Amino acid sequence: MFEKDEWTQQELFKYTKELDKQGIKVVLIDTVLKPLEKIETITYNPYEMNDYPKGSVFVFYCDTGKTTKERLNYYRNKFPDYKCVSLRGGRGYWRPNYQLLEEMN
Template identity: 80%
Template sequence: MFEKDEWTQQELYKNTKELQKKNIKVILIDTILKPIENIETIVYNPFEMLTMPKGSVFVFYCDTGKTTKSRLEFYKNKFPDYKCISLRGGRGYWRPNYQLLEELDKNV
């Protein structure tokens, strides 16, 4: 889950669901003042972010994902008690109607 520095939208949903079972919070961080539809985000604010429970996962996004990926080491140094991930493709790749569906049991 944390082997990569960036998550796709699908990985974000899937990993958020898994981490919620372990009481680990995943927060989508808006670095460009353009909120994403259909998901809760907070604007990049280090003071507010430091009030989040330690061990939380911060998923940063920009327009294309390139800027947040290049700044990831900065974020990791600034927030050492948190996991920092970049959203692959950023806001431009986001699919507002995407849903993570449970796999149906196969009739065998």
């Protein structure tokens, strides 16, 4: 889960569900002042972000995902008590009607 620097939208939904069961908060961070549709996001604000519980996961996104992936080391240094990941493809690959469905046995 944390071996990769970026998560796809599918991985974001899947890992958020898994981490919620463990009591770990996953926060989607908007770095371009363009909120995504049908999901809760917060605007990049270091002061507000430091109020989240230690160990939370910050998923950063921009328009294409390239800038946030390049800045991951900066974010990781700025927020050492949190996990930092980039959203693959950013806003460009976001599918507002995407749903994670349970597998049928």
